[in-house]
Amino acid sequence: MFKEFAKGLSITLKHLLPGNTTTVQYPKEKLQMSPRFRGLHRLVPTADREKCVACYLCPTVCPAKCITVESAENEKGEKYPKVYKIDLLRCIFCGYCVEACPIEAIEMTDAYELANYKRGQFMFDKERLLKN
Amino acid sequence: MVNLTIDGKQVTVSKTATIYEAAKEAGIYIPVLCYAKKLLPYGACRVCLVEVEQMKGRLIPSCTTPVTEGMVVTTMSDEIRKVRKTVMEFLLVNHVLDCPVCDKGGECDLQDLSYEYEVVSNRFEGEKFDLPKDEINPLIERNMNRCVLCGKCVRVCDEVVGYGSYSFINRGFETKIATAFDRGLNCEFCGQCVSMCPVGAILPRPFKFKARPWQLKEIDSVCGYCGNGCTITLGTKDNEVQTIRFNDKTGVNDGNLCIRGRFGYSYVNSDQKLTKPLVRRDGQLVETSWEGAMQAVTDGFNSAGDSVGIISGARLTNEELFLLKNYGKALGTENLDHSGGECYKGVTEGLKETLGIQASTGTFPQVENCDAILSIRSDFYETHPVFGMVVNQSVRRNEGKLTVIADKLGKFTKLPNARTLLHKPGLELNLLNAISAVLIEEGLAKTEGVEGLDALKDALKDYSADAVAAATGVDAEAIKQTARELAAAENAAILLAYGLPYTAYSKELGIAAANLSLLTGIAGRQGSGLYLCGEKANSQGAIDLGILPGANGLGAQQMLTDAAGGKLKALYMVGEDPVVSYPDRSLVEQALENTFLVVQDMFLTETAKKADVVLPAVSFAEKNGTFTNAERRIQKVRKGIQSKGEAKTDFAILQQLLKAAGKDVPVDEAAAFAALAAATPGYEGVSLEMVGPQGYVWGGDILKPETANLIPVAGGKAVDSKYQLLTGSALYHSGTVSTKAKGPSAVVAEAYIEVCREDAAELGLEEGDLLKLKAEGGELKAKVKVDRRLPKGVFFAPYHFSDMELNRVYSGQPVIAVEPVK
Numbered sequence: 001m002f003k004e005f006a007k008g009l010s011i012t013l014k015h016l017l018p019g020n021t022t023t024v025q026y027p028k029e030k031l032q033m034s035p036r037f038r039g040l041h042r043l044v045p046t047a048d049r050e051k052c053v054a055c056y057l058c059p060t061v062c063p064a065k066c067i068t069v070e071s072a073e074n075e076k077g078e079k080y081p082k083v084y085k086i087d088l089l090r091c092i093f094c095g096y097c098v099e100a101c102p103i104e105a106i107e108m109t110d111a112y113e114l115a116n117y118k119r120g121q122f123m124f125d126k127e128r129l130l131k132n
Numbered sequence: 133m134v135n136l137t138i139d140g141k142q143v144t145v146s147k148t149a150t151i152y153e154a155a156k157e158a159g160i161y162i163p164v165l166c167y168a169k170k171l172l173p174y175g176a177c178r179v180c181l182v183e184v185e186q187m188k189g190r191l192i193p194s195c196t197t198p199v200t201e202g203m204v205v206t207t208m209s210d211e212i213r214k215v216r217k218t219v220m221e222f223l224l225v226n227h228v229l230d231c232p233v234c235d236k237g238g239e240c241d242l243q244d245l246s247y248e249y250e251v252v253s254n255r256f257e258g259e260k261f262d263l264p265k266d267e268i269n270p271l272i273e274r275n276m277n278r279c280v281l282c283g284k285c286v287r288v289c290d291e292v293v294g295y296g297s298y299s300f301i302n303r304g305f306e307t308k309i310a311t312a313f314d315r316g317l318n319c320e321f322c323g324q325c326v327s328m329c330p331v332g333a334i335l336p337r338p339f340k341f342k343a344r345p346w347q348l349k350e351i352d353s354v355c356g357y358c359g360n361g362c363t364i365t366l367g368t369k370d371n372e373v374q375t376i377r378f379n380d381k382t383g384v385n386d387g388n389l390c391i392r393g394r395f396g397y398s399y400v401n402s403d404q405k406l407t408k409p410l411v412r413r414d415g416q417l418v419e420t421s422w423e424g425a426m427q428a429v430t431d432g433f434n435s436a437g438d439s440v441g442i443i444s445g446a447r448l449t450n451e452e453l454f455l456l457k458n459y460g461k462a463l464g465t466e467n468l469d470h471s472g473g474e475c476y477k478g479v480t481e482g483l484k485e486t487l488g489i490q491a492s493t494g495t496f497p498q499v500e501n502c503d504a505i506l507s508i509r510s511d512f513y514e515t516h517p518v519f520g521m522v523v524n525q526s527v528r529r530n531e532g533k534l535t536v537i538a539d540k541l542g543k544f545t546k547l548p549n550a551r552t553l554l555h556k557p558g559l560e561l562n563l564l565n566a567i568s569a570v571l572i573e574e575g576l577a578k579t580e581g582v583e584g585l586d587a588l589k590d591a592l593k594d595y596s597a598d599a600v601a602a603a604t605g606v607d608a609e610a611i612k613q614t615a616r617e618l619a620a621a622e623n624a625a626i627l628l629a630y631g632l633p634y635t636a637y638s639k640e641l642g643i644a645a646a647n648l649s650l651l652t653g654i655a656g657r658q659g660s661g662l663y664l665c666g667e668k669a670n671s672q673g674a675i676d677l678g679i680l681p682g683a684n685g686l687g688a689q690q691m692l693t694d695a696a697g698g699k700l701k702a703l704y705m706v707g708e709d710p711v712v713s714y715p716d717r718s719l720v721e722q723a724l725e726n727t728f729l730v731v732q733d734m735f736l737t738e739t740a741k742k743a744d745v746v747l748p749a750v751s752f753a754e755k756n757g758t759f760t761n762a763e764r765r766i767q768k769v770r771k772g773i774q775s776k777g778e779a780k781t782d783f784a785i786l787q788q789l790l791k792a793a794g795k796d797v798p799v800d801e802a803a804a805f806a807a808l809a810a811a812t813p814g815y816e817g818v819s820l821e822m823v824g825p826q827g828y829v830w831g832g833d834i835l836k837p838e839t840a841n842l843i844p845v846a847g848g849k850a851v852d853s854k855y856q857l858l859t860g861s862a863l864y865h866s867g868t869v870s871t872k873a874k875g876p877s878a879v880v881a882e883a884y885i886e887v888c889r890e891d892a893a894e895l896g897l898e899e900g901d902l903l904k905l906k907a908e909g910g911e912l913k914a915k916v917k918v919d920r921r922l923p924k925g926v927f928f929a930p931y932h933f934s935d936m937e938l939n940r941v942y943s944g945q946p947v948i949a950v951e952p953v954k
Contacts, residue, residue, distance in 0.1 A: 055232035056344040071341040077267065079233040079341045102232045 033110035038095045040111040041086055041124070042132040044104065049074070050130055051105035054081040058097035058106060066090035067097060084126040088114060136203035151194035151205055152180055162207050163216065163248065165223075165241050165330050166282035167195040170386050171291055172529075176283050178219045179245065182207050191215055217249045224251060225258035226305075227331075228277045236332030239345040242280060263308065268316040270878035271337050271395050272326055276308050279333040285309060285325035292388060293324050294524040294543060309333075320863060321879050322517065323394040327378040327387060338395060338875060339375040343367075348374060351772040352382055352825070354759045355393040356447055356752030357866035359666035360385070360496075360516045361761025361827075362393050366753055366772040372401040373753050373772055382825040384496050384765060390517035392866050395875025399751065400773070402872060405734050406748035407777020417736075417746060422778065422788075428745045430792050432728040433463055436702035441467040441691035444679055445707030446668035447869070448782050449757025449769055451804035453670070453677045454811075455786035455797070456706060462793040466682025467700070470674040471667070472714060473681075473688025474635040474944060478628065479664045480675055482642020487655055487662075488838030490675055491814075494625065494661020495763045495833050500526045501659060504533045504621035506567075506614065508628045508645060509560050511542020514863045515629035516665050516762070520544070523627070533621075535614045537563050539858060539947075540928060541921040553611065555604035557856050557926060558946035561637055562847035564644035565592055566600035567615045571651045574612075576619035578653035584842040588647065591844030603850070618652045623659035626652075631667025632713050632867070633859045633931040636946035640845040647842050656836040665762035668867060669752070673760035676812055676830075688714070689944075695723035702728040706782060707749065709868045711738035712934040715944040718909075732785060735872060738934055748779035755781040756801045758823065764835065766818065767827035853949035855925055857885075857905060857912075859942050862930035871932055883936035884917040886928040892918045895952055904953040910940035911953070 014020060024031055033039070044051040054071035066089075072082035097106050109132055116122060134147045138155050145154040150173055155162050165177035175196035182194045185204035191212065194205070206212070223242065231237045245251075266274040286298040286309060297319040301310045311317050325334045348367035355362045363383025367375045376394050380387030399405075409425030410417040420428075433440055440463050444456055453470075460468045470476075479490050487493075499505065499522050513520030520543070526532035527547045534550040536542060539557040544550045553563055569592040571577040572585075579585050597615075601608035618624050628645050630638060645662060646655070654660035666672050681687045686694060692710070694700040696719050703724065710720045724742040731743035740746045754775040760766050775781070780788075783801060790797045798804035802820055809815040814830045822828045864870070864880040871877060885903050887895070897903060897916045904913040905927070914929065914936050922928055927950065931938055941948055 053233045054341070055237065056347065057232070060344070060346065071343075073341050077265075 033112075037110050037112075038093045038108045040088075040109050040114060040132055041097070041129055042107045042109050043084065043126065043129040044107060045130050049080060050084070050126065051103060052081050052084060053079050053103060053105070054084075055102060057100040057102065061096045061100040063094060063096065064090045064092045081126060084129065086124045086129065088122040088124060089119065134199045134201050136199050136201070136205065138205040139207055145199060147199070149199050151182060151184075151192070151197050151199055151203070154199050155194065155205070155207060160207055162194050163245055164195055165245070165280060166284060168284055168288070168328060169380065170388075171284065171287045174283055174287060176281060177223070179216055181212060181215055181219070183209060183212060213249070217251060220245055220249050220251045221254050221256055223280050224254055225256050226261050227280065228260050230278075234278065234332035235335050235340060236329075237344065240332060241330035266316050267337075269318065269321070269337070271321045271391070271875055272317055272323060273335045273337040273340060274317065275333055275335070278331050279309055280331055281307060281309070282330055283309075284328040284330065285334055288324045288328045291528065292521050292525065293320070293322055294521070294528065294547065295319055298325065321391045321395065322389065323391065324388060326394070327389070336375060336395070338398065342374050343369045348377070350377055351770050352379065352768075353753065353770045353772060354383070354669065354767045355389070356669045357392040357396060357870065358516050359668060359671045359762035360518045361669065361759060361763075361765055361767055362389055362518050363767060364389065364393055366397070368772045371773045373397050383767065383827060384763070385518050388518050388521050391864055391879065392870055392876055393518070396866075396870050396873040397753070398874040399734070399869060399872040400753045402735075404736075404872065405776065405779065406736060406746065407779055409748060409778070410743075410746040412744045417741070417743070425745055425747060426788055426792055429730050429747070429789065432730065432744060433702055433704070436728055438464040439699075439701040440465045440704065441686060441695065441700050441702070442469070442704045442706070443688050443691065443708055443710065444468075444470040444674065446471040446666065446671040446674045447752065447867075448670060448674075448707055449755060449801070450670065450673045450677060450760060450766070450808060451757045451801045452782040452786060453674055453679050454804055454808040455783060455790060457677060457679060458795065459786055459790055459793070462790060462795050466685030467691050468679055468685060469681050469688035469691065470679040471671065471688075471708065472632045472635060473690075475630050475632055475638050476666065476671065476675060477639040478630055478642020478645070479666075480680060482639045483646055483664065486643055486646035486650065486839070486841050486843055489835055491672060491764050491831065491835060492661060492663040492665065492762055493649075493655050493835045493837065494663065495765070495829055496522055498623070498659055498661060498833070499523060499625045499663070501530055502526050502532050502621065502623045502625045504617040504624040505535070506618060506624070506626045506648070507534065507536045507544070508564065508626065508641065509634060510538040510540060510860060511536060511544055512627050512629060513543050515631060515667065515861050517863060519627075519665065533617045535617070539926065540923065545921075551610055551614065553606045553614065554923060555606050556850045557858055558636070558848040559604045559850055560848065561640055561644050561845060562595060562600045562604055563606065563611065564641070564648055565595035565845070565847055566597050566611050567618070568592055568644070568647050568651055569595045570597050570612050570615035571619055571648075574615070576615065577651040579651070582650050582840045582842055588842040588844050591846075595847065600847075618648070618654075621660075624652060624654045625661050625663060626654065627663045627665065629665045629667070631861060633861055635715060635944040637848055643843050643845050647845075650840050650842060656834060658834055661834070663762065667861065669761070670759045672762050672764060673758070676760055676814060677808060678812075692720055692723040695727045698726055700727060702730070704730045704732075705739055705743075706732045709733070709737040709739045711742070712868050712939070713931060715939055715942050717937060717939040720939075732782060734779075737868070747785055748777070749782050749785065750775040750779050755783065757783065758805060760830070761827075763829065764814075764831055765827040765829045766823050768820075768823055848946060851947050851949050855891075855905075855927065855950050855952060857907065857927045857929060857941075857948040857950045859929055859931050859938060859948070862932065865930060865932040868932055868934070871934070883914040883929065883933035883938070885912075885914045886917045886919050886922060888922040888924055888926070889918060889920055890924045891927075892916065905950040906953050907941040907948050907950045909943065910937070912936065912938060912941055912950070
């Protein structure tokens with residue numbers, strides 16, 4: 001019985017040795033996120049404008065109703081989002097918006113450090129989403 | 133009737149039905165792209181293919197194949213599915229895939245079918261179209277890259293509207309829909325093509341990129357412009373009416389609308405609308421509270437005693453008019469009138485004296501099956517465009533004979549079975565008398581049970597066809613032919629529009645038309661009718677509810693005359709802008725200056741600017757109630773958006789005023805309707821539950837005349853002047869409200885004087901030149917519009933625009949003698 005006990009404990013002790021810990025020393029250390037990770041959203045820019053054409057599929061599919069889009073016509077007669085806002089306090093990071101987008105204009109980045117001091121800071125408008 | 137089997141189901145339908153219609157009736161779904169209920173079968177898209185046992189070996193287009201006895205139809209099988217998918221693939225070869233930016237996305241038939249048939253890839257390859265878009269015109273955007281060539285726009289413009297803007301051009305792969313010479317669209321902008329397009333090839337420009345269909349809340353209501361009473365569906369979002377949605381399931385208009393109905397909604401959202409009550413302090417109108425305004429109104433009316441006049445517009449709901457009438461009683465005045473006062477006398481006095489009723493005798497859909505139609509005083513299309521479409525279909529589809537008695541040519545002049553009796557201005561009555569005379573002379577008149585025949589015979593002596601023909605410049609044979617057609621027709625209709633610009637001979641025309649309806653026997657006959665159609669959405673309701681001068685009361689014109697002379701102390705204008713729209717502007721202005729004036733309106737109109745108190749009211753889209761259209765159809769108006777600021781419905785304002793006067797008031801619109809139904813002749817027993825999606829026609833489809841009196845009327849006199857000016861309603865506008873709406877104003881933004889080509893050449897005028905006209909009472913100037921529908925020496929100016937000050941020279945006369953000034 002003692003033998004089995006020692007055997008088991010040795011495995012435990014082995015894990016205590018340096019190089020065998022699974023704990024990541026966050027925030028000193030950070031993990032490499034999986035490419036499929038669903039973090040903060042990003043609007044994809046093109047040369048002169050956002051790629052988004054304001055088709056309203058993301059606010060339609062969004063289960064948390066956190067996306068606000070207002071479409072308009074620009075000087076070239078193209079459809080563009082005059083307003084594009086995501087309320088991150090409501091967002092559940094399900095990624096449906098990305099899935100619904102017909103032209104891959106919205107992506108989810110690996111940014112997850114989203115804590116902030118003011119409620120207003122959680123409202124991401126078009127400019128902020130384009131910069132991400 | 134024909135019996136057939138569709139998908140194992142026994143179906144019995146009329147022998148004129150197609151397989152598609154039979155299936156639809158049986159509740160079996162067959163997909164379609166090019167089919168539309170109101171258009172003739174076409175068979176362009178090949179999506180509706182089905183299998184028919186008796187026609188094995190090929191698939192049959194169900195929308196063009198008539199049913200036959202014993203037919204066995206299968207609407208879905210593996211083969212049908214495969215073929216339909218292939219058809220979809222063919223359609224998608226050239227179709228640009230810009231669904232994300234296409235406003236049709238979400239209600240696109242092509243999108244829905246692609247989804248249904250899982251067309252995710254395409255076995256065929258081809259070039260995507262890259263045709264230029266038509267973005268020049270302000271209302272209809274055409275993007276032919278998205279077109280599937282179903283031809284619905286071509287057909288609706290031709291079959292229903294009768295304008296014929298579109299046609300297919302080129303052949304094969306190059307085929308496309310184009311306008312004349314492939315220029316930009318320049319038409320009536322009724323937007324029928326917009327409503328028909330199954331894809332995003334034709335879209336309403338004012339709604340461009342505004343919202344997705346699924347975001348819109350749909351509210352069925354009634355158009356607030358003319359007396360046709362088209363049902364419209366408001367598409368609202370963010371407390372604004374964003375667009376008018378297509379709906380052919382309710383009402384009488386079959387989804388048809390004109391430019392006003394489809395594109396004239398923007399005034400509802402206007403930020404020019406009044407949001408606070410105003411009172412005049414030290415000569416200036418300043419904002420005040422509702423309490424302050426109400427106090428000012430009550431004080432003003434109290435000090436005027438019973439020397440108050442009330443003039444209402446005819447765009448108030450029945451419920452509001454009912455309260456207004458009660459308020460008149462509370463004030464102790466019988467001076468109550470609506471919209472002009474003189475213009476509707478053809479109904480209230482003309483029809484009353486002859487037929488003993490005060491409304492049209494038939495309903496609009498009956499006109500489609502009429503064999504003979506007589507349209508009096510210009511083209512009916514300009515005043516009631518959607519009723520005009522019914523007339524068009526009667527002529528085009530059912531080979532009805534149309535006669536237009538008019539002083540200018542109209543759209544219907546070009547129709548194959550149409551005849552225009554183009555007369556010198558002001559002589560409509562003479563022609564009507566001549567037709568009556570021919571009927572009597574040739575023994576065609578139905579004189580049984582008709583009173584006053586001898587007196588009429590006597591009076592018509594001077595109106596033989598030949599004499600009238602000589603006086604009016606119309607062919608005598610045409611007059612005789614018209615009379616014969618009307619007498620011979622199994623179903624016939626006589627149409628007469630009334631409205632503010634048509635004050636002259638109003639009563640006389642009503643009587644002459646009624647005489648004719650008695651002599652031809654169409655008044656009260658099944659399938660036939662005499663139609664006197666009001667200009668405004670609730671003109672008929674106002675007459676039904678008795679918004680008319682009492683026994684000792686004054687009519688609108690008399691009120692204004694008395695007010696100008698200082699005999700009337702206060703005026704209450706509800707939804708009316710007499711400074712712009714009533715005859716004799718100077719008199720109106722003087723009347724308004726001399727009285728304590730309360731104006732209740734949406735905008736700070738010319739009239740409101742002169743008021744002592746202005747009460748902010750709201751549009752039809754912000755209220756509940758009912759309108760009664762020109763065929764006596766009571767229809768529900770529903771609130772689509774919340775009113776902005778402190779503006780209130782006329783109903784709420786009148787409730788408050790009645791309370792202030794110490795009267796009991798109905799708690800809401802429904803209670804008011806119950807009360808008015810009990811008190812209004814013809815409305816007895818009508819409840820709001822009976823007013824269904826198609827409305828409720830009081831008096832039934834055919835309103836039987838109560839009396840049959842023929843009354844002689846004297847003809848009109850031609851004006852002896854080289855140049856004459858006519859006034860009237862323009863197709864693009866209705867009353868004065870539409871000038872505040874972006875859609876109609878984008879097409880016709882300002883006043884104009886229409887001149888015929890010969891006159892333009894003679895006077896050296898070109899389109900857009902400024903023309904000055906001198907007439908008794910003042911001068912008139914506006915840009916010239918050169919057209920070919922007017923006879924030589926006749927000008928036409930619409931009455932809708934304030935800037936023109938047309939009513940400086942127009943004082944209700946049938947035709948204005950003018951002199952062009954260099």
